[in-house]
Amino acid sequence: MNTDDLIAQSRARFDHATAKRVLKEKYQAKLLFAYNGGMWCAGPELLTLLQAIPVEDEVVILDLYETPVKINPSELQYLALGRWQEQMNAWLLEYETLSKNR
Numbered sequence: 362m363n364t365d366d367l368i369a370q371s372r373a374r375f376d377h378a379t380a381k382r383v384l385k386e387k388y389q390a391k392l393l394f395a396y397n398g399g400m401w402c403a404g405p406e407l408l409t410l411l412q413a414i415p416v417e418d419e420v421v422i423l424d425l426y427e428t429p430v431k432i433n434p435s436e437l438q439y440l441a442l443g444r445w446q447e448q449m450n451a452w453l454l455e456y457e458t459l460s461k462n463r
Contacts, residue, residue, distance in 0.1 A: 380459055388452040394444055397432050399424030403444035411438040 392403045401407055402425055414420055414434045424430050 399430035
């Protein structure tokens with residue numbers, strides 16, 4: 362293996378790592394959504410919090426900007442889980458395409 366091959370390999374690895382980071386940033390931004398006057402990030406933290414809340418009509422929790430917002434936990438959980446699954450599936454498809462091109 363000569364130096365040109367090594368340089369080409371290192372560039373390909375660097376390009377793949379950069380593309381992977383950009384892909385992560387893209388889909389993390391798509392996890393943000395508004396609900397009932399608050400901003401939320403669909404993810405494990407929010408979903409776990411909503412799962413832990415007893416079944417009630419309305420509760421007050423803090424949104425992304427530390428603002429107290431009155432929400433319906435089951436409704437917010439439904440929206441967050443739907444957003445999470447949609448974006449994770451799209452992210453996986455793009456990641457698999459990126460990995461094949463590597």
